[in-house]
Amino acid sequence: MESISFTLQDGLAHIQLQRPDRLNAVSLTMLSELQELFERLGKEQAVTGVLLAGSGGNFSAGADLNEIRHFTPLEAIAFAEQGQKLCSMIEGFPRPVLVAVSGYALGAGLELALSCDYILADTTAQFAFRELSYGVLPAFGGTQRLPRLVGKAKAKEMIFTGQLLGAEEALRIGLINQLFAPEEMLVKVKGQLQQICSYGLLSLQLGKEVIDTGYEINLAAACKMERDAFAVCFSTDDQKEGMDAFMEKRQPRFTGK
Amino acid sequence: MGPWQLLKTDIRRGVGTIYLDNDQRFNTLHRDCILELRDALKVLEDDTDVGCIVLTGDPGESFAVGANIAEMKDFQPLDGWKFSQLGQGLFDQIEQAKKPVIAALNGITMGGGCDLALACDIRLASDRLKIAHPGAKLGIITGFCGTQKLPRIVGRNKAKEIFMTAGTYSAQEALRMKLIEQVYPAAQFMDSVRVYAEQIAAQPRQALQLAKKLLNAAENVCLNNGQVMELGAFASLFPRAGTMERIDDFFAAHSRIDSPE
Numbered sequence: 001m002e003s004i005s006f007t008l009q010d011g012l013a014h015i016q017l018q019r020p021d022r023l024n025a026v027s028l029t030m031l032s033e034l035q036e037l038f039e040r041l042g043k044e045q046a047v048t049g050v051l052l053a054g055s056g057g058n059f060s061a062g063a064d065l066n067e068i069r070h071f072t073p074l075e076a077i078a079f080a081e082q083g084q085k086l087c088s089m090i091e092g093f094p095r096p097v098l099v100a101v102s103g104y105a106l107g108a109g110l111e112l113a114l115s116c117d118y119i120l121a122d123t124t125a126q127f128a129f130r131e132l133s134y135g136v137l138p139a140f141g142g143t144q145r146l147p148r149l150v151g152k153a154k155a156k157e158m159i160f161t162g163q164l165l166g167a168e169e170a171l172r173i174g175l176i177n178q179l180f181a182p183e184e185m186l187v188k189v190k191g192q193l194q195q196i197c198s199y200g201l202l203s204l205q206l207g208k209e210v211i212d213t214g215y216e217i218n219l220a221a222a223c224k225m226e227r228d229a230f231a232v233c234f235s236t237d238d239q240k241e242g243m244d245a246f247m248e249k250r251q252p253r254f255t256g257k
Numbered sequence: 258m259g260p261w262q263l264l265k266t267d268i269r270r271g272v273g274t275i276y277l278d279n280d281q282r283f284n285t286l287h288r289d290c291i292l293e294l295r296d297a298l299k300v301l302e303d304d305t306d307v308g309c310i311v312l313t314g315d316p317g318e319s320f321a322v323g324a325n326i327a328e329m330k331d332f333q334p335l336d337g338w339k340f341s342q343l344g345q346g347l348f349d350q351i352e353q354a355k356k357p358v359i360a361a362l363n364g365i366t367m368g369g370g371c372d373l374a375l376a377c378d379i380r381l382a383s384d385r386l387k388i389a390h391p392g393a394k395l396g397i398i399t400g401f402c403g404t405q406k407l408p409r410i411v412g413r414n415k416a417k418e419i420f421m422t423a424g425t426y427s428a429q430e431a432l433r434m435k436l437i438e439q440v441y442p443a444a445q446f447m448d449s450v451r452v453y454a455e456q457i458a459a460q461p462r463q464a465l466q467l468a469k470k471l472l473n474a475a476e477n478v479c480l481n482n483g484q485v486m487e488l489g490a491f492a493s494l495f496p497r498a499g500t501m502e503r504i505d506d507f508f509a510a511h512s513r514i515d516s517p518e
Contacts, residue, residue, distance in 0.1 A: 096421055117421065118414035149412055174434075177418050196421045200396035207398040207420050214405045215413050218477045222405040223345055230400025231338035242396030243330035254396060 003030035005055075006037060011048035012193055013041050017109075020056025025064040026108040028079070034112075035086050042093060048197040048256075051189060052090075052099040052116060057124070059101040060109025065134065076139075083108060083140035087115035091212060094205045096196050100189045101125045102182060111140035114149065117208065119176040120192075122185040123167050127175060130162040148215070150175050200238030201256035263290045266297055271308040271458030272451060273301035276315060283319040286369040286401075287328060288340070291347050298347075302354050308458030308465070310354070312377060313361035315447050320360070323368025326395070341400030344369060348376035348402055352473060355466045357457055361450040362386050362437065372401035375410065378469060380437040381453060383446040386428035388436065393423045409476065411436050461499055 005018045015037065017024035041047045054060055068079060090097055090112070099116040105127050113119050129146070131138050138146075138159065147155035150173045158165065170176045180188050196204065206229045214222030233239045237257040245252035265276045275297050277284040284290070301307050314320040324340070332340070351358050360377035366388045374380050374388075382388075390407070392399050398420070408416035411434045419426070428440045441449035457465070467490040475483055494500050 117417045149414060174412050174415065177414055192422060196393070199393035199421075199423065203393055203396050203398050204421060207393070207404060208417065210398065210404045211408055211413060211417060211420070215408050219402075219405055219409070220477070223402045226398070226402060226404050227338060227341040227345060227400050229404075230341045230398055231334045233397040234332045234334045234337040236396060238396030240330070240396075242394065243326050246326050246395055247330060252394070252396065 001033050001037070003027055004033050004037065008047065010194070011046055011197060012190065013047050013050045014190075015050065015052050016055045017053070017060050018055050020054075020058070022064065023058045023061035023104055024054045024056070024109065025061050026083075026112070027064040028067055028082075031082050031086055035082070035089065038086070038089050038093060042089075047095060048201060049095050049193045050093065050097040051193055052097065052112070053186070054102060054105075054109075058103035059099075059105040059113065059125070061104045062107025062109050062130070080139035083111070087111060087141045087145075090115040094208075095201070096193065096204060096208070098189060098193050100185055101127075101176070102185065107131055107138060107142075108140050111138060111142040111145070114142065114145040115140075120178045120180065120185065120189050121167050121170065121176045122180050122182040124182055125167040125170065125176070127158075127165040127170050128162055129159045132159065133162050198254070200236070200242055200252075200254045202236050202238050203233055206232065261293045261297060263293050264297055266301065268301070268304065268306055269451070270455050271306065272311055272454040273304060273307035273309070274311040274313065274454075275301070276313055277321055278314075278317065282317075283322040283365060284314050284317065284370070285325045286321055286323055286344065286373060287325040288343065291343055295347050295350055298350055298354065298358075302356055307356060308460070308462060309454045310356050310358045311361050311450060311454050312358060312373070313363055313447070313450070315361065315363040317363070319365035319367075319370065320362045321367075321370030321373055322365060323370050323372075323399075323401075337400060344372070344401040348372070351376045355469075356462075357465060357469055359450070359454055359457075361447070362388070363443075363446060367391060368399060368403075369401045372399055372403040372406070375403060375406040381439045381441065381450050382428045382431060382437045383443045384428045384440055385443045386431060386437070386440070387425050388431050389423065389425040390419050391423040391425075393420060407436075461503070463497070464494060464500075467493070 003019050005016045007014045019025060097116045099113045099119050101113060101119060101121040102124050105113050105125060107129055110127055129138050129142060154173050167179050171179045210226050210229050214225055238254045241254060242252045263279050265278055267274055279285060301310050357378045360374040360380045362374055362380060362382040364383060364385050366374055366386060368390060371388055371390055390399060390403060398404055415434050431437045432440050471487055471490055474486060
């Protein structure tokens with residue numbers, strides 16, 4: 001892997017975008033490498049959670065303009081499809097995926113972040129969609145995921161104006177969930193992910209799936225889907241262990257079964 | 258009214274209040290409690306003295322904390338399915354009720370208790386609120402619509418954080434994420450809730466009922482259909498004596514303000 005790096009520690013996969021001299025611009029190589037890695041991690045039983053981050057003080061400044069500027073329309077479609085496929089794969093990943101943003105999270109970089117379960121950032125973070133100023137559009141699902149997260153009007157404001165949003169503002173509008181000091185962010189985020197992954201992995205997976213799927217269908221149908229997923233929990237060892245531990249006032253030992 | 262074992266009710270100045278009172282430290286939403294709630298809601302909904310319904314755990318420590326784990330721990334999948342169905346039936350009833358239902362969150366609100374609050378039209382909280390969805394710690398997800406309603410209220414990503422971390426949030430945090438509409442100091446909590454609810458109860462009933470219907474529908478129908486429904490609802494309020502009088506009053510009041518001496 002030349003554009004990303006990856007370590008696995010105590011079940012947590014830590015993926016870093018590694019093109020710091022190019023502000024971690026999303027290249028075709030990076031897209032393929034991320035896709036291969038997420039495919040591989042999805043099959044690894046040992047992986048309980050994923051943390052996505054940048055390097056060199058930035059998350060990602062967006063698509064690599066050197067690569068895309070001479071695209072034909074057909075090449076552009078192939079590129080957008082590949083990006084959308086990766087983002088859907090991250091969103092549908094069976095384990096929790098958190099993203100920690102420092103510095104720039106622009107365009108395609110922000111779209112990668114938007115496909116994670118939620119975004120955490122430090123005070124240096126800056127967010128924007130500047131595609132319109134190059135005469136193009138966000139195409140990795142940004143025009144669809146952003147309004148679902150911050151509301152239609154705020155999404156239009158960001159995409160129409162291309163303005164850089166500071167971390168405080170991003171927190172206020174709900175683009176990010178939490179804000180940290182730069183020196184403590186990675187420790188705090190890893191701690192949070194570890195905490196999450198200490199719970200029953202099956203119920204986390206079911207929860208993630210019913211939230212994502214249910215958000216796209218009408219409420220009545222979504223609640224029925226939740227009911228069925230809830231019932232499935234009572235066929236797992238994790239439910240027995242979780243509730244026994246609660247009754248016995250001890251820490252549960254979940255096995256993900 | 259009643260007699261109920263697990264709750265009390267009263268009616269004052271147009272506001273019908275249901276006080277959850279399990280006679281235990283925390284109000285759990287077990288089967289009998291859900292059945293009594295359905296029953297009491299129906300009574301208040303049908304009572305012509307009531308314009309607005311309040312649901313609270315005051316003066317106890319909790320609003321509600323969800324299911325009784327001692328009971329639930331030995332559930333088979335089918336028991337889980339039936340329990341979920343029972344709870345969702347109550348929440349449907351709250352949403353379909355002709356009158357607004359306000360959740361007055363006096364204290365600890367967790368799991369199914371949080372879902373009960375989400376089913377209400379408006380959430381008011383004491384500054385002592387502690388709200389959480391700790392199902393992940395028990396190896397389950399909620400079956401009371403929380404995974405569906407919470408994202409629609411606080412956004413998908415915040416909802417995922419709440420479920421995944423199983424963290425507990427304060428009244429101020431809940432207000433910031435728009436999970437609740439108002440926070441009041443604990444000492445004046447129920448007084449503040451009553452003032453708020455009386456104001457709603459004083460609104461014309463027909464208009465209130467239609468507004469609730471339309472706002473609920475707005476989540477599920479496309480904009481064009483929603484607008485057509487709005488037209489029909491608006492038209493149905495004319496020409497009613499009450500509506501015309503209120504319009505006359507409004508113009509009379511404004512002409513007094515607008516016209517110079």
